[in-house]
Amino acid sequence: DAKTTQPNSMESNEEEPVHLPCNHSTISGTDYIHWYRQLPSQGPEYVIHGLTSNVNNRMASLAIAEDRKSSTLILHRATLRDAAVYYCILREGAQKLVFGQGTRLTINP
């Protein structure tokens, strides 16, 4: 399974932007980059995904490096409700969603 590397934890302040990094140096040309987050006592929820181009949706933006070996999830204006564990996942052809340890994001009021 393709692997991703994320920092164990990050901290930010409310109403400030947050940049969550992910390294995936062994990504193949057909792997999609997916981000999920897991709020306390909830199942994971989809945030965003992309292949090569940067992507925006109502929750976040995804910036993908030109060589695709890294990506950054951007929360433009963090709120307390964004405190969660964020998972960066490479979605492979076998429909697998393989989760790593993720990044625990703490938002300070």
Add this chain to the structure above:
Amino acid sequence: EAGVVQSPRYKIIEKKQPVAFWCNPISGHNTLYWYRQNLGQGPELLIRYENEEAVDDSQLPKDRFSAERLKGVDSTLKIQPAELGDSAVYLCASSPGTNMNTEAFFGQGTRLTVV
């Protein structure tokens, strides 16, 4: 539209007892996953179904775990007998497509405690 529904939310059993978890995926979703999540870890895939066929059960401990998805809709995951190490959150997820460009929707999970 209702999301993925799992029951029960919580279950406490004694070791060596059987336990079953139920999942109702989103209507029309062909792909169904069961994951196990230990405390402080990311979810680990146990089994994946495409309709009623288990297409990936390589991580399912088959000596004590079993799963079924009759008629390609609801699914049940069973443990018999349960061990202390089975204490975890069991998550069900469903997905509409069969390609990498689709998202998965997760239920809230069943928290199992084996005492």
